[in-house]
Amino acid sequence: MGTKRTCMALDLVDEPNLISEYAHYHSLEGMWPEIPAGIREAGVLDMQIYRIGSRLFMIVDFDENTDLTEAFQKMGQMPRQTEWATLMAEFQKTLPEARAGEHWAAMEPVFLLNDHMQ
Template structure:
């Protein structure tokens, strides 16, 4: 199942550059992608325009994304990574209570 999420980065060019740097394959902590996969997420992509981040998450059949994120958060270094990333990020005004990345509503699918 595909889910799309949005979040903003703090409007700080140096912080944005550091955020992108930390997400490059040669700089991301190896526990992070390993933990994401272990949680049942089969693909994850993050895109940026300005300060807006857009994440596409694909989960295995029958995997609830909230449950996957909760399980991932219990794995080694994931909580440390989340705290580090939180220093760069800010929630959207549209985010629901308790929601860090705001879930986006699908409005068009070519192959629905």
């Protein structure tokens, strides 16, 4: 089984109290248990979100046979996932570079070490 990876970015509303609250929601204590379970159920193998300042960077690993667009659509049909997305939207700002309909902007790879090691 092969794995694919995609990376995405967006910004948080640049207010320290909102950034702190967003971080709490993503902590072990603040995360709703249905969220990681739903992400996995939709076909995502791993998801990581990193922050610097108000910029978020998300890494998504998924099975090569999984269509990531379909996986995100599946998540969007799960009751708690929809509620979570609505809540998180209060903290987030889509990047100007995002395509129409994109919330998290897909990033293009610039350098992949393994491609240079063959």
